[in-house]
Amino acid sequence: HVTHRGHALSSLHIICIALRFLANGSFLYNIGDAEHVSKATVCRAVRNVTVALKRLLHSFVVFPGHRPTRFIKEGCHKIAGFPGVIGCIDGTHIPIIAPSVNEGDYVNRKSFHSINVQIICDAANIITNVEAKWPGSVHDSQIFRECTLSTKFGHGEFTGYLLGDRGYPCLPYLLTPYSDPEPGPQQRYNLAHCRTRARVEMTIGMLKARFQCLQRLRVTPERACDIIVACVILHNIATIRGEHCPSEPNISSDPNHEHPDPPTDIQDGSAVRDTICHNHFF
Secondary structure, eight states, X not given: OOOSSSSOOOHHHHHHHHHHHHXXXXXXXXXXXXXXSOHHHHHHHHHHHHHHHHTXXXXXXXXXXXXXXXXXHHHHHHHXXXXXXXXXXXXEEEEBOOOSXXXXXXXXXXXXXXXXXXXXXXXXXXXXXXXXXXXXXXOHHHHHHHSHHHHHHHTTOOOSEEEOOTTSOOBTTEEOOOSSOOTTHHHHHHHHHHHHHHHHHHHHHHHHHHOGGGGOBOSOHHXXXXXXXXXXXXXXXXXXXXXXXXXXXXXXXXXXXXOOOOOOSOOTTHHHHHHHHHHHOO
């Protein structure tokens, strides 16, 4: 870091300050006291590192993944026998402080301010897609409908399925569970769907366990989105390197996870779902 003042921080020190903030989510002045620097210095370090990491997004977060699609499908199939899956999708809310602009847009269904983040992962807990730019009031299905990935699926650029909960519409490439399954194949389909899709809930739990700052971000929405993306990139690096997750994620009761009402979109993926149910779970 080039400065006209003395005692310029080394790149290593700047990175360590930023990682300390991401890992424990303390107030900036607490990080500064621990590192013997000012609050402003901590703020600049976090900002510089997150912006630098964001430039690596398309190197470390790739859909459907760095491996051939066949291997991704095989990995998902090993979980519960669900065929053709190239990703599991879910949304999670990252709490933020009330912003000064468009404050009402960030209030979610549980009445706190948040960023609604779309996460897609594979069987290895690698995050293959992240959308971190939407206010908490935006529905999961709208985020997917307006993301670039949805357009690519619609154009037939991918061969495989996403698995999502009932907060998403049932589409030929995004399969949801049966809302009222009949005994037999539909129940077996739902069970395999649930077990496979649980991988994204586990991945979100691991992300939040690694980076305690995501419990609540005390920055503007724009900077919060950059921090979330940086944490996703670091999560993938840690997962690829086989780093141990600091604590076991609890996927059964995410306090920030919503179960929204089913969307009113026309569900034109029912025929694909019925075909998979008949061919693989009969």
